[in-house]
Amino acid sequence: MAASTTVASNTPRPALPARSVWRRILSGDSLAYSVTFAAAAMILLVTGILVWELYSNSQASRAKFGWNFLFTSTWDPVADQFGALPFIYGTVVTSALALCIGIPLGVGAAIFLAELAPPRISDALTFLIELLAAVPSVIYGLLGIFVLVPILRQVEPAIRAVLGWTPLFQGPFYGVSLFAAGVVLAVMIIPFIISISREVILAVPSDQREAALALGATRWESTWDVVVPYARNGIMGSIFLALARSLGETMAVTMVIGNDPKIKASLFAPGYSIAAVVANEFTEATGDMYISALIELGLVLFALTIVINGLARLLVARRNMA
Amino acid sequence: MSPSLHLLRRKAVNIVMLTLTGLCTLIAAGTLVFILGYLFIHGAKSLSWNFFTQLPTPVGETGGGMANAIVGSAKLLLIASLVGVPIGFLGGVYLAEFGGSKFSFVVRYVTDLLNGVPSIVIGIFAYTVIVLPQRHFSTLAGGLALGVMMIPIAVRSSEEFLRAVPVSLREGAMALGASKSQAILTVVIPAAKNGIITGIMLNLARVAGETAPLLFTSFSNRYWSPGWEQPIAALPVMIFTYAISPYEDWHEQAWSAGFVLLTLVLMVNIAARLLLSKRKHVAR
The missing domain is CATH 1.20.5 (Single alpha-helices involved in coiled-coils or other helix-helix interfaces)
Known part of the structure; x- marks a missing residue:
């Protein structure tokens, strides 16, 4: 208040145009605009430098291996021979497994929380589940090593008895494996799927439910045949966001995947993921080609998550427009 | 049938x-x-008192603590906030108050993009920008990595809370003769202050648990790390190193560190969420 009256009383128009520009800057509007604009531009700059650094520092590796980098599976730092296929395979397989476990559980829980549970219980449970998303990934890794892996060793014979005939569950099982990594990732992405899917299901107009129920549908039929299709894009968006997160997840995976750069069909076999190899080998990497190859892995991971995130945004945005 | x-x-x-x-x-x-x-x-x-006051002991000797890692995490978070909060907050002010142009669409888009970048890739970025030219790991590099991770969320939460301030408040300020910047500075930002601070606390709690970007930027250290130019220990990195080690005693220490880290992160989260939900109810 005091400030505004002083401004109002000291505004004799300055004669010189140069001074008036100066005055305008001092009055703050242009200054505030420039400062905040600079901060916004800074965000673009940082992201630009990030992309450039990834690109230029992987130059040596890209020049030497070309696209073969993505399709060969020799990872031999001694011979300076690098192929990323085992890591891409491990990343994709663990994320796919995480989705196989996470989608039914996550969407199921979201349906329950949005459609069935009384609002108070729903809010309380959602609060709890969203806290799961705040748990640091290294803690998931810690629990993965010391709790999940021993449990998996216990239940392994049961899994083998039921699914052992498939190539996915064969060979020796040491605990640390693609399977363990997939389960840890599933636990990590479920909160994301639940919290976003619940929001989109809650946003479905109640006319839709009421119309279905009035036509004689059961509660489940109105939910599954009417509400869920209505919210489909949003739910798909939540799944893509979860996928992007699991592709880039580092610590928890590194701690339980087994760190073995081989491509095996069995989920019981140890594997390796892109993020895990960067985390493990970056500080030990000697030689420019080695570093360059690891940075190119970072570039691959970056490109992968950008595409998946873009798809997610597209789906969620389309829902908002509808 | x-x-x-x-x-x-x-x-x-x-x-x-x-x-x-x-x-x-x-x-x-x-x-x-x-x-x-x-x-x-x-x-x-x-968990014991030593955990908070002692340095890690050499391999084979039991006891010791992670005092250096606790201080290290705090130092890293300090640098991270110095990098992430000003850029994020001012960027949020731009989007909320001066936005609407094509440029702000681009800024929002890129912010989302940056938010989706895996933390390990941010680590590579900080490595190439600071560690590679300097030829050594440093606290600064780790802080920068965490700071960059803070930016997108800081932008988003600041913009959201500024937008939640009713237009009538801005109009009231301007009707009393305030310029746009005065209205923002003296009316809008104070009104959104609590929300923005809560957002920053949540943001800090999130990066406090980040391990991947620190592995090859701030590295680790079994001793105190004076200044800002040396490798430094951080709680999440210690949890990782200790958990994958073959020593029983280190595993116990990893659990203690996990307990301390998770308690801090969850306390901030619960407090922030309760504050925000209370605010929402009042607004309704």
Whole structure:
């Protein structure tokens, strides 16, 4: 208040145009605009430098291996021979497994929380589940090593008895494996799927439910045949966001995947993921080609998550427009 | 199939599927209870006062603590906030108050993009920008990595809370003769202050648990790290190193560190969420 009256009383128009520009800057509007604009531009700059650094520092590796980098599976730092296929395979397989476990559980829980549970219980449970998303990934890794892996060793014979005939569950099982990594990732992405899917299901107009129920549908039929299709894009968006997160997840995976750069069909076999190899080998990497190859892995991971995130945004945005 | 059988089948499907969704919720919520319960019981058991006051002991010697890692995490978070908060907050002010142009669309888009970048890739970025030219790991590099991770969320939460301030407040300020910047500085930002600070606390809690970007930027250190130019220990990195080590004693220490880290992160999260939800109810 005091400030505004002083401004109002000291505004004799300055004669010189140069001074008036100066005055305008001092009055703050242009200054505030420039400062905040600079901060916004800074965000673009940082992201630009990030992309450039990834690109230029992987130059040596890209020049030497070309696209073969993505399709060969020799990872031999001694011979300076690098192929990323085992890591891409491990990343994709663990994320796919995480989705196989996470989608039914996550969407199921979201349906329950949005459609069935009384609002108070729903809010309380959602609060709890969203806290799961705040748990640091290294803690998931810690629990993965010391709790999940021993449990998996216990239940392994049961899994083998039921699914052992498939190539996915064969060979020796040491605990640390693609399977363990997939389960840890599933636990990590479920909160994301639940919290976003619940929001989109809650946003479905109640006319839709009421119309279905009035036509004689059961509660489940109105939910599954009417509400869920209505919210489909949003739910798909939540799944893509979860996928992007699991592709880039580092610590928890590194701690339980087994760190073995081989491509095996069995989920019981140890594997390796892109993020895990960067985390493990970056500080030990000697030689420019080695570093360059690891940075190119970072570039691959970056490109992968950008595409998946873009798809997610597209789906969620389309829902908002509808 | 007779009509009544058909109806029975539909009702059975109804009950089975609804029960299954309940079961899904139970599993998801049960996981949390299990994780927290296990960590609290196991972590609290091996926690001692030494953990907060002692340096790590050499391999083979039991005892010791992680005082240096606790201070290290705090130092890293300080640099991270110096990098992330000003850029994020001012960027948020731009989007909320001066936005609307094509440029702000681009800024929002790129912010989302940056938010989706995996933390390990941010680590590579900080490595190439600071560690590579300097030829050594440093606190600064780790802080920068965490700071960059803070930017997108800081932008988003600042913009959201500034936008939640009613237009009538701005109009009132301007009607009293305030310029746009005065209105923003003296009316809008104070009104959004609590929300923005809560957002920053949540943001800090998130990066406090980040491990991947620190592995090859701030590296680790078994001693105190004076100044800002040396490798430094951080709690999450210590948890990782100790958990994958072959020593029983180190595993216990990893549990203690996990307990301390998770307690801090969850306390901030619970406090922030309670504050925000209270605010929302008042607004309604």
